[in-house]
Amino acid sequence: MPVYTSDALILRTYKLGEADRIVVFLTRDRGKKRGVAKGARRARSRFIGTLEPLTRAGVAYYERELRDLVRINYVEPQSSPLAAIGRVHSDAAALGHSAYFAELIDEWAPEAHADERLYRLGASVIDALAGGAPVPRLARYFEFWLLRLQGVYPQLSSCPGCGGAFDGGAVMPPRDSHYLCRRCVPAGGGTTLSIDALRFLRSAAASAPEALESVSLDAAAGRELETAHRRLIQVHLEKELKSARVLREINHGLHGSYGSHGSA
Amino acid sequence: MARPDPLTKLIEQLQRLPGIGAKSAQRLAFHVLKTPREEVERLADAMREVKDRVTYCSVCSNITDTDPCYYCTHPGRDARVICVVEEPENVAAIEKTRDFHGLYHVLMGALSPLHGVGPDDLKIKGLLTRVGNGGVEEVILATNPNVEGEATAIYLAKLLKPLGVRVTRIAMGVPVGSDLEYADEFTMHKAMEGRREV
Ligand SMILES: [Zn+2]
Ligand SMILES: [Zn+2]
Numbered sequence: 001m002p003v004y005t006s007d008a009l010i011l012r013t014y015k016l017g018e019a020d021r022i023v024v025f026l027t028r029d030r031g032k033k034r035g036v037a038k039g040a041r042r043a044r045s046r047f048i049g050t051l052e053p054l055t056r057a058g059v060a061y062y063e064r065e066l067r068d069l070v071r072i073n074y075v076e077p078q079s080s081p082l083a084a085i086g087r088v089h090s091d092a093a094a095l096g097h098s099a100y101f102a103e104l105i106d107e108w109a110p111e112a113h114a115d116e117r118l119y120r121l122g123a124s125v126i127d128a129l130a131g132g133a134p135v136p137r138l139a140r141y142f143e144f145w146l147l148r149l150q151g152v153y154p155q156l157s158s159c160p161g162c163g164g165a166f167d168g169g170a171v172m173p174p175r176d177s178h179y180l181c182r183r184c185v186p187a188g189g190g191t192t193l194s195i196d197a198l199r200f201l202r203s204a205a206a207s208a209p210e211a212l213e214s215v216s217l218d219a220a221a222g223r224e225l226e227t228a229h230r231r232l233i234q235v236h237l238e239k240e241l242k243s244a245r246v247l248r249e250i251n252h253g254l255h256g257s258y259g260s261h262g263s264a
Numbered sequence: 265m266a267r268p269d270p271l272t273k274l275i276e277q278l279q280r281l282p283g284i285g286a287k288s289a290q291r292l293a294f295h296v297l298k299t300p301r302e303e304v305e306r307l308a309d310a311m312r313e314v315k316d317r318v319t320y321c322s323v324c325s326n327i328t329d330t331d332p333c334y335y336c337t338h339p340g341r342d343a344r345v346i347c348v349v350e351e352p353e354n355v356a357a358i359e360k361t362r363d364f365h366g367l368y369h370v371l372m373g374a375l376s377p378l379h380g381v382g383p384d385d386l387k388i389k390g391l392l393t394r395v396g397n398g399g400v401e402e403v404i405l406a407t408n409p410n411v412e413g414e415a416t417a418i419y420l421a422k423l424l425k426p427l428g429v430r431v432t433r434i435a436m437g438v439p440v441g442s443d444l445e446y447a448d449e450f451t452m453h454k455a456m457e458g459r460r461e462v
Binding site for chain 2: 053085095096
């Protein structure tokens, strides 16, 4: 039974049997793995506090011949979303975002081979979140980079319609997944990106996540990017993420009038 | 294909239970086969009865065989304090400490974005109605000390505080990241005693 130790990101866990957990994690060097953490749900388990989604950790595991599930020996957390608990500004949406980031990585992480750039993006976002980075900006940054690394982020250098600059903002037409300049867009519909939103993307392309504190993004531009990115993710994954829907419900519950909305 | 014999059928059914694999199911099935008939019937009756008689309390969502439940109707319980927990098992854990005399509210889970569990999937509206009806002075948030439990507690605190009630969170003496279902009496007692206003 070969033993591996690897830097890894914990992506999600499932209950298994009476006291165990199945853990899905992305290793830096050997791609995404599924493993069993024996006794992880017992009160005095060595895994307590180490398996929260979006924990960055050193993981030791055994590969077993002819089995898909590896056996997890230990998990040594280096950065955990638990760090956000008890912080003055922690809020339900911030804690919920760790699940959203984990689900996005899980959806895009390859099973069989390593994707070091995805690992590094995930790790840097985990550290930024644990360090108290502004959550909405971090989310838009993460989506932008994730889609870029997959090579599916729309062209930002110039309008693919006319080759001109995006000097007056951009629009993603209703059934397309690219940005066009305002001159090229047939009237009506689509998702608009203001000059502010485009400026944020250009800064994001050149910044580390821990520098987001100094990159501005006002609420309106943030909503534009949120909508555009949601559409792009839906096009490429062909579904909406569970965590994205739950985050929206949480926000709605906190900022809408709770109880007066239908359960859609 | 041949019709499955009764033993195979039993093994199949047992295997659907949580924590029961193929080997355990087979072992249990042979055990049932060797057990006297009356004993097997008592087990079958108990299973049928639990489905017939045990339901969820319409006030607090705890499991009960009368509705409203024992806690919601007992005159000795302090209706000014409500302790909010994730699962019915947590009620038993807090009762074992013997130092809580208020009422309960069972959410039937916690906010869990990765498993698609949002506010509308939990018994939150019922809690807000109970508090909104007046007479409640303190709500203790005793959800699990992990990311999901904490997110749920913060979410509830935001909705409850505008209703003019004192909202407290159990102390995190329990190792952070754990599940209260497995906490012992002493840990639970410390967690309740050390609760702080949020
Ligand atoms: Zn153009
Ligand atoms: Zn009740």
